[in-house]
Amino acid sequence: MKIERIEAIPYSIPYTKPLKFASGQVTEADHVLLRVHTDEGIVGTADTPPRPYTYGETQDSIVAVVNKIFAPAVIGLDPLDREKIHQALGRTIHNQTAKGGLDIALWDIIGQAAGMPVSQLLGGYTDSMQVSHMLGFQPAQKLLEEALQFRSDYGINTFKLKVGRRPLSLDIEACHVLREGLGEDADIYLDANRGWTANEALEVLRRTEGLGLSLLEEPCDAKEAMSRRRLVDKSPIPIVGDESVPTAGDVSRELLSGGCNAICIKTARSGFTEATQILGLCTGLGVDVTMGNQIDTQVGTIATVTFGAAHEASSRRAGELSNFLDMSDDLLAEPIVIKDGSISVRQMPGVGAAIDEAKLAHYRQDNK
Incomplete structure (x- = not known):
């Protein structure tokens, strides 16, 4: 062939x-x-x-x-x-x-x-992944309303809150409102997309202490090497590398330098082959991973589910798999279904991303 x-x-x-x-x-x-x-x-x-x-x-x-x-x-x-x-x-x-x-x-x-199925070829650990939903920049009450709607409609109970705004009080308020409104059983974590300095991130962690936030992703630019190390040392929760770790080499650099102590894997930028290499580095070092989202379509989401469900380490946490719900349409011939907060692996040869040609x-x- x-x-x-x-x-x-x-x-x-x-x-x-x-x-x-x-x-x-x-x-x-x-x-x-x-x-x-x-x-x-x-x-x-x-x-x-x-x-x-x-x-x-x-x-x-x-x-x-x-x-x-x-x-x-x-x-x-x-x-x-x-x-x-x-x-x-x-x-x-x-x-x-x-x-x-x-x-x-x-x-x-x-x-x-x-x-x-490719998921079976890659490892075949499980047949589905739990879904995390991303909450973007909105007033705190609007964020809560959206989260409650997604919990009601899809059974999702893990939420990634996009932060990195100034004043910091906007994001701090959102954290408090979400925790109060969603209850203690909801998993809430943060992603600042390099929007803060490391010192600002430390201040946010201080002012959200006790809320049970599980992760803080890419709070500041990787160029803040010394400040990032201090943040990792002082943070009570894992600091996740994302934009700073697109390749396996980047992952090695950031983990060994102390710039982060957890890794976000995105199949859209690593494919399955390099994602496997990254996952091997993380499991070998005892580092947690998340399956991230590149604001994917349903085609991209199916790829993330395929890889994430294939391995025990990548399926422990809910994957960021719901951004396609914000699209007005999609190309996938057989649309994705989120049931009881999870998406199933396509049980067919390949990845299962057949396209609607029309x-x-x-x-x-x-x-x-």
Whole structure:
């Protein structure tokens, strides 16, 4: 079996409301759908979400690097020769979601060829993942109303609160209102998207002591090396690396330097292969992981469930799997169902991200 051609299809689907956080906001899913075609008719599929304000990739840059650099380098290779393919992709620095998407598409091909779900090939630990819902910048009472609605409608009881605002009192108030309104059994954790300094993060932790917050993700920029170490030393809860740890090498640097003591894995930027390497580093060092969300579509969410459910360590905590609910539409032919706060692994060969071709034709941007 050989890779015959690769499609990089730009498309855009509006969100029902702007999603706001410390490093920016999104109003549309301006993503790129990747399709890797083989000479045996098997097609691997993955979604790539550009985040220019976080990683520097744009929709146009993903299309360009796939069409002009990656496709010529890997066409003609066997999809099973992943090490050869990764060596070819690795000659180009950065472009993490383009590389991650191609890796997921390759695994999709491998699963289909083997007649097995990719989650089983990767480890097969469990058949579902619990869902965490992200709460964006809103007044505290609105955040609580949204959380209660998602608990009622979907059975979700884990909430990631986007913080990083100034004045700090806005986020501190939100923490208190959510805990009081959701009760002690809800898991609430914070993500500042580098919006604070390390000292501001320490102040927030001081003023939210006793609320039972479980994690604080990426409170400040990785360039604050000394302050980050002090924050990790003094924090009563794990400090999670996210934007600072897109690769396995970055994970090693931040963990060994003391810049964080937990890691967020996002399959959109690491694919399944590097995500496995990152997970191995974390389990070997006894470091907790979370399965994060790149503001994914349903196609991307299915990929996260596929990897997260495959391993015991990555399925311990609820994964960030509900952002697609804020989209006005999606490309997945068989929509995701959240039942009793969880999403099931697709029990079919590959990843299970079959595309609705009529929707793709409607939303794609390269034929207008």
